[in-house]
């Protein structure tokens with residue numbers, strides 16, 4: 001299923017990032033570092049494209065402390081300067097102002113505030129550094145719309161957008177990303193114990209096989225097609241009246 005040259009892919013992606021940033025008239029890039037594989041790969045590609053102008057931001061928001069440790073591991077291994085911005089009290093404050101309802105704390109409306117606070121923070125750094133916000137969304141996530149609109153979906157460029165998750169793992173190996181980051185269960189980290197595969201109800205292997213070959217069980221097809229259709233709006237231009 002996967003037969004590309006991933007060392008060559010790295011070179012092409014680095015060149016692509018460099019070109020997109022220069023075309024935008026910017027000097028560098030800002031990336032959110034979660035401790036997960038997608039941000040590790042994205043930030044490492046960015047560092048190769050902009051050795052002096054890649055900036056990582058680690059933004060815990062009631063997150064598992066291990067995530068920040070993993071994010072630091074990546075930043076330190078690849079010599080990426082970073083800042084830690086803890087968004088937990090900001091999250092609390094906003095929640096208090098808008099609702100103050102503890103019973104809503106586990107709802108998606110509340111959980112999605114976290115990636116949207118991260119987006120706000122990343123755009124602050126992008127602005128003061130004349131940089132672009134580089135997203136980490138991959139082809140698998142984009143296919144099913146598994147991201148928060150204007151949260152982790154609020155970005156300027158998405159270098160991994162044409163690579164399915166299994167390919168991101170290949171690129172990660174080519175880049176020398178630590179094994180523990182590559183093999184970690186993918187998670188949005190919006191609540192304790194959340195994992196992508198449990199929430200979506202399918203594995204990345206199933207999702208990627210369907211994307212790349214069109215083959216899937218009826219159950220997988222149904223889940224993917226439903227999510228794709230329900231979340232199509234996330235990748236479309238904002239509807240405006242034509243009159």
Ligand SMILES: Nc1ncnc2c1ncn2[C@@H]1O[C@H](COP(=O)(O)OP(=O)(O)OC[C@H]2O[C@@H]([n+]3cccc(C(=O)O)c3)[C@H](O)[C@@H]2O)[C@@H](O)[C@H]1O
Pocket residue numbers: 108112115141145146147148149151152187188189190196199231233
């Ligand atoms: N047809 C339509 N046309 C235009 N807009 C439409 C719409 N239907 C809904 N909407 C809007 O979209 C909103 C729903 O979308 P959204 O707010 O994104 O919310 P939603 O898709 O419900 O939730 C985000 C999903 O992404 C996952 N996620 C989030 C963050 C990171 C990651 C990760 O992998 O790390 C994953 C998260 O676990 C959850 O499953 C609605 O509240 C409405 O405002």
Ligand SMILES: Nc1ncnc2c1ncn2[C@@H]1O[C@H](COP(=O)(O)OP(=O)(O)OP(=O)(O)O)[C@@H](O)[C@H]1O
Pocket residue numbers: 031032033034035036037038039040057058059060061063067118136152185186187188189196
């Ligand atoms: N705690 C965090 N600090 C900084 N950025 C974060 C944090 N959590 C999420 N993000 C940003 O949101 C993006 C989307 O998260 P996502 O979970 O899809 O990617 P990942 O964590 O890198 O990889 P995986 O999907 O395998 O967990 C991250 O890549 C990162 O840029």
Ligand SMILES: [Mg+2]
Pocket residue numbers: 034036037186187188189
């Ligand atoms: Mg993650």
